[in-house]
Structures are given as C-alpha cells and as structure tokens.
Amino acid sequence: MKDKHSVKTKSDVILIGAGIMSATLGVLLKELNPGLTITILERLDAAARESSNAWNNAGTGHSAFCELNYTSEKPDGQIDTKKALQIASSYELSKEFWAYLVDKRRILPPESFIHSVPHYSFVWGEENVSFLKKRYNALIKDPLFQELQYSEDRSVISEWMPLVMQGRDPYIPVAATRMDLGTDVDFGNLTRAMFKYLASFEGVFLKFYEDVKDLEREPDGLWNLTATNLLTKEKEHHEADFVFIGAGGGSLPLLEKSDIPEAEGFGGFPVSGQWLRCKNQEVISSHFAKVYGKASVGSPPMSVPHLDTRMINGKKELLFGPYAGFTTKFLKKGSYLDLVKSLEFDNIFPMLSAGMHNLPLTKYLIHQALQSHEDRIEALKEYLPNVKAEDWELEVAGQRVQVIKADEDEGGVLEFGTEVVAAKDGSLAALLGASPGASTSVAIMLEVLADCFPKEIKSDVWVSKLKEMIPSFGENLIQNPHLCSKTREYTHRVLNLEKQAPGTVADILPLSQKDELTRNS
Numbered sequence: 001m002k003d004k005h006s007v008k009t010k011s012d013v014i015l016i017g018a019g020i021m022s023a024t025l026g027v028l029l030k031e032l033n034p035g036l037t038i039t040i041l042e043r044l045d046a047a048a049r050e051s052s053n054a055w056n057n058a059g060t061g062h063s064a065f066c067e068l069n070y071t072s073e074k075p076d077g078q079i080d081t082k083k084a085l086q087i088a089s090s091y092e093l094s095k096e097f098w099a100y101l102v103d104k105r106r107i108l109p110p111e112s113f114i115h116s117v118p119h120y121s122f123v124w125g126e127e128n129v130s131f132l133k134k135r136y137n138a139l140i141k142d143p144l145f146q147e148l149q150y151s152e153d154r155s156v157i158s159e160w161m162p163l164v165m166q167g168r169d170p171y172i173p174v175a176a177t178r179m180d181l182g183t184d185v186d187f188g189n190l191t192r193a194m195f196k197y198l199a200s201f202e203g204v205f206l207k208f209y210e211d212v213k214d215l216e217r218e219p220d221g222l223w224n225l226t227a228t229n230l231l232t233k234e235k236e237h238h239e240a241d242f243v244f245i246g247a248g249g250g251s252l253p254l255l256e257k258s259d260i261p262e263a264e265g266f267g268g269f270p271v272s273g274q275w276l277r278c279k280n281q282e283v284i285s286s287h288f289a290k291v292y293g294k295a296s297v298g299s300p301p302m303s304v305p306h307l308d309t310r311m312i313n314g315k316k317e318l319l320f321g322p323y324a325g326f327t328t329k330f331l332k333k334g335s336y337l338d339l340v341k342s343l344e345f346d347n348i349f350p351m352l353s354a355g356m357h358n359l360p361l362t363k364y365l366i367h368q369a370l371q372s373h374e375d376r377i378e379a380l381k382e383y384l385p386n387v388k389a390e391d392w393e394l395e396v397a398g399q400r401v402q403v404i405k406a407d408e409d410e411g412g413v414l415e416f417g418t419e420v421v422a423a424k425d426g427s428l429a430a431l432l433g434a435s436p437g438a439s440t441s442v443a444i445m446l447e448v449l450a451d452c453f454p455k456e457i458k459s460d461v462w463v464s465k466l467k468e469m470i471p472s473f474g475e476n477l478i479q480n481p482h483l484c485s486k487t488r489e490y491t492h493r494v495l496n497l498e499k500q501a502p503g504t505v506a507d508i509l510p511l512s513q514k515d516e517l518t519r520n521s
Contacts, residue, residue: 008236008237008238009039009205009207009238009239010037010238010239010240011037011038011039011203011205011238011239011240012036012037012038012240012241012242013026013029013036013037013038013039013240013241013242013243013244014038014039014040014041014223014225014238014240014242014243014244015038015039015040015041015244015246016041016212016225016243016244016245016246016247016251016254017041017042017043017050017245017246017247017248017250017251018040018042018044018046018047018048018049018191018195018206018208019047019048019050019051019052019191019246019247019248020048020052020187020190020191020194020437020438020441021244021246021431021438021441021444021445022040022244022246023047023052023190023191023194023195023198024097024194024441024442024445025244025246025445025448025449026038026040026194026195026198026204027101027106027194027197027198028097028442028445028446028449028469029449030198030201030204031465031469032456032461032462032465032466033456034201035203036203037203037204037205038198038203038204038205039204039205039207039238039240040195040198040204040205040206040207041207041210041212041225041227041238042206042207042208042209042210043209043210043211043212043230043247043250044208044209044333045208045209046192046208047191047192047195047206048187048188048191048192049333050248050249050333050398050399051248051249051398051399051400051434051437051438052187052188052191052248052438053187053188053398054186054187054188054189054310054312054313055188055275055312055395055397055398056273056397056398061091061114061117061119061182061183061184061185061290061439062087062091062436062437062438062439062440063087063088063091063119063181063182063183063439064083064084064085064087064088064091064436065088065119065145065148065177065179065181065182066119066120066121066177066179066182066290066291066292066306067084067087067121067292067304068121068123068131068132068135068292068293068294068295068304069295069304070083070084070087071083071084071135071138071139073131073134077134078134078138079134079135079137079138079139081138081139081142084139084145085142085144085478087436087439087440088144088145089144089476089477089478090436090439090440090442090443090444091436091439091440092144092472092477092484092487092488092491093440093442093443093446093470093472093473094439094440094441094442094443095183095491095495096442096469096470096471096472096487096490096491097442097469097470098110098113098114098190098491098495099490099491099494099495100468100469100470101194101197102494102495103494106194106197107190107193107194107196107197108189108193109496110494110495110496110497111496112186112189112193112314113185113186113187113189113190113193114183114184114185114186114190114495114497115183115184115311115497116180116182116183116497116498117182117183117184117288117289117290117309118160118178118179118180118182118288118289118290119178119179119181119182119289119290119292120160120161120176120177120178120179120289120290120291120292121135121176121177121291121292121293122157122161122164122174122175122176122291122292122293122383123174123175123176123293123294124168124172124173124174124175124382125172125173126173128175128294129152129173129174129175131294132150132175132176132177133150133152133175135177136148136150136177142478143477143478143480143481143484143485144477144478144484145179146481147179147180147181148177148178148179149177149178149179150175150176150177150178151175151176151177151178152173152174152175154170154174157174157175157176160176160178160289161176161287161289161291162286163283163286163287163384163386164287164291164307164383164384166384166385166386167385167386168385181488181492182290183497184290184309184310184311185438185439186310186311186312186313187438188312188313189313209229209230209231210227210228210229210230210236210238211227211228211229211230212225212226212227212247212254213226213227213228214226214257215243215254215257215258216257216258216259217258217259217427218239221241221427222239222240222241223239223240223241223242223243223427223428224237224238224239225237225238225239225240225243241427242426242427242428242452243258243427243428243429244428244429244430244431244448245258245428245429245430245431246430246431248398248399248401249268249270249334249399249400249401250334251401251430251431251432252266252267252268252342252401252430252432253342254430255421255430255432256342258423258428258430260421260423260424260428261424262421262422262423262424263421263430266404266419266421266432267342267404268342268401268404268432269401269404270327270328270399270400270401271324271327271399271400271401272324272327272396272397272399272400273321273322273323273324273396273397273398273399273400274321274322274323274394274395274396274397275319275320275321275322275323275394275395275396275397276319276320276321276323276376276377276380276392276393276394276395277317277318277319277392277393277394277395278317278318278319278320278391278392279391279392279393280388280391283318283391284316284317284318285316287307287309287318288309289307289309290306290307290308290309291306291307291308291383292304292305292306293305293306293382293383305320305321305322305379305382305383306320306321307319307320307380307383307384308320308321319395320379320380320383320384320392321397322397323371323376323379327399334399373389373394374389376392376394377389377392380392400434401432401433401434417433417434417436418431418432418433418434418436418437418440418444419431419432419433420444420447420448420451422448422451422452423452426451426452426453426454427452428452429448429451429452431444431448442470446466446470446473471483471486471487471490472484472487
C-alpha cells in the first residue's frame, strides 16, 4: 500500500507521455469538460522529444494520397482501397480539429506547423506502372481522392518532379500520381503548441523528468502511479480516475504493469529508423514534393521509401528514407533491455510465433542496419539518378514498436498499425503501434473517448461540442461528397493551405514566434 504522504498529485486524468497523442486527448477532454483536472507525466525534459519530434517522426501528413502500402493488390488483381479511404478520412478529422484550434486562437498560426506540399506516387517498370494505374482508377471514384491526377507522360512528370526525372533511363516506363491537397506537418511544433494551450488552464499540471515505473488499481477505484523524479531521484505517487498511456514505444511495458485482462497477449517488435538528409541548399530548393515509391520485396510496410520535402522547426529540409534497422530499444532514449523486459508469460508464445513467421523481416532489418553510406546512396539513386553522395548525410530517426498480438491460428501476428487497448470499465487506455500514428491522432483519440467515456460521448453536450470542433464528427466522408468538399474548404481556408508557398516558417512568422520556435527546436 502506498504512503499517503508521498502522493504528489491527485487528478481526474493522468496522461503518460507528452507526445501528440496525449496532447490531442488532453485538449479534447479539456474542451469537452473544462472542469477536469489533468496531470501529464513526461520522462524527458520537454514535450515532443520522442516520436512526435519532427526529426523522429516518419509520418508527416499521412493521408494515403501517395503511400502505396495502403492500397494492396488482391490475388484477383483488384485494388483494396479500404485502408486508404479510412486513413484519408481520418486525416480530414485531424485537419478539422487543428483548424478549430487555429480559428479559436488556441495555438500558433498554422504556418508554424502545416504546409501545402504536393503528394506523389512514382513508379517505374511495366508491372509497377500497371499497378499504379489500377490504383488510380480505383481511388478516383471516391470523393476523398477526386482531385488525384495520373500520368505516364515523361514531360508531364518532369514538370511535376524535375529532379526525379533528370538522368533517368528514357526506355524504362514510368508513371506518377499527383495530389495537390497534400500537406506536411511538423508534429513537434504542433504538439508543443497544444501543450502550451493546455498548460494555460487551471487544474492542468505538466511535469517533466517523471519516469513512471509502476501503476496499480487501488481498492477505491483510483489508479496509483509510482514514478521516479529524474532530477531529485525521489519516488512520487500520482493518483487519477482515468489513465491514458501514450508513451510511444514505452507504452507496452506500462500497459503490462497495469495487469488489466485486455493487455494479455500483446508484445512489441522494435524497429529503428534512419534518414539521409540533404546538405546542398540548391538541391533542397529544387525539390518541393513528397514522392513515395513501392517498398522492395521483403521490406516492412513502414519502410516505404520516399523523397520528402519537410518543414522542420521553420526550415525547409529534404530527406530520403526511412532506412530501417534492428534494435532492442523501445525508445530512442530507451534501454537495450527494453525488449527483454517486455517478455511475460502471456506474450512469450505470441512473440516467438510472430518472430518465426517473420524471419525474412528480421534478416531485412539486420541487412539495413549494416548498410554503408554508399549502399544508402544506391537506393536514393532510384529516386534521384544524378545524386551526389557528398550532398547527403545520415540522420538518426526515432524508434517504432510494432504490435504483436496473440492469434488462435498462428500463435502470434505482427501488425503494422496502431491499436487502442482499453480496460473494460474505461478507467485506462493505452496506444500501441506506429504508422500512420500522428496524422490520425484525432480519430484515434476519438476511439479512446468512445471506449472510456461511452456515456459522455453520446450526451447532447459532448456531441454538440465535438461537432463544433470536428464538423464531420459522426458522419462518413466517404459516403458524403458534399460534406467532404465543405469541410476541406473550411480547413484549407483556416489553415491557409491554399495560400502558402515554398519557403521557411521564419519568413512568415512574427519575431516573437520565431523566437519560440528557436527555443523549442
């Protein structure tokens, strides 16, 4: 039993981890119920230091416009668009919520975190060209993709992506799709802005250097969290009625310690990431697009290569990757013992089974980790034939922990997505997994609200407020072209997406906000 005198905070809600998920859930809850008291516990020294950090996050503005791994080809040759439509509609929810926060002046101007950047799918070779054309024909029927363009004309594609086409073999067929509605999001800046807004409320406590070690349910129904303050080295206790575990790769070990039955059988497969970062400003200035290709045979879905224009901490960057790697860490600033410590009686068999079924993936990750700079440049040459090795350097990205679930038929299966695990009584929820992650944070947190606040989310008060914040809440954008068009017009107008031009955030923001971005970078 805990020492009553050691309790540091007692709140309605505790959010573990100061990333985009906790920020989104915290703002939603505070908007829906301003009287709630909320404590945020973060192990590091600031918000958005792990997966939500722009350099660590591989998924900026995922909307399924160009990511080919979201549209698989069935055995009969038909294209399965279900996942792409789901992700595209989920991203619209995120934009609606961000537009609300901007419109109500809750956060920084939109130019500080979101920009219009066209999204392209680009392939070469007859088989891949055939696939892309079938994908285009399948998606163009849906209102979410009605502005998608397709071309096999080399002159057109050269206008779209000049650097990508320079030096390319003229005898190899190519094809591309283009979506001008594409965006780039700096989730680090967005997360920090949302926490700054949250911290302005009474009853919200944002505590850094808090390493949560354990959590248990007390007889009175409260959750008691034991944490170590990394500055004072003192043990602290924090109590709450509801706990959300949004600690990225650190979520699985904490979920296991909660001992809720719903957590049984879950495991994690950690994957590291790396980028090639362009150092040549002339090259950076000559490319303005997110260009996605097809993943190589045997590679995991989250390793789909892309040549990526990014706006990071106010500066235009150009990245290529991600290159995957094998690791036993669950967090970038984690321990190499994380994987071993996550093993428990109920998940050992699922994890071993998933490992046996995915031996080619393990070999692929080890091969990726052992690549030289020359090997990585060779992969980049498929997208930039005239690439110069000296223009690029290696940048270490964040960690991803893919979900492993128990399965009756196979023992355990490895999933490439996100999973909300919630206690039956709604007192605790955890988020596991990775891509598409941050881009669909609003849809995921609405799922948490539905699981953990089922009565409130159906109440007139909450429904009314949710529709104010997210106009398409409760509707199906896939089946409602008029609503889709209307909400897109609203979000693009409020987020200034149609007015933005390539440049730097520092060129746009007032001096005081430039200083803030500098402090946060």
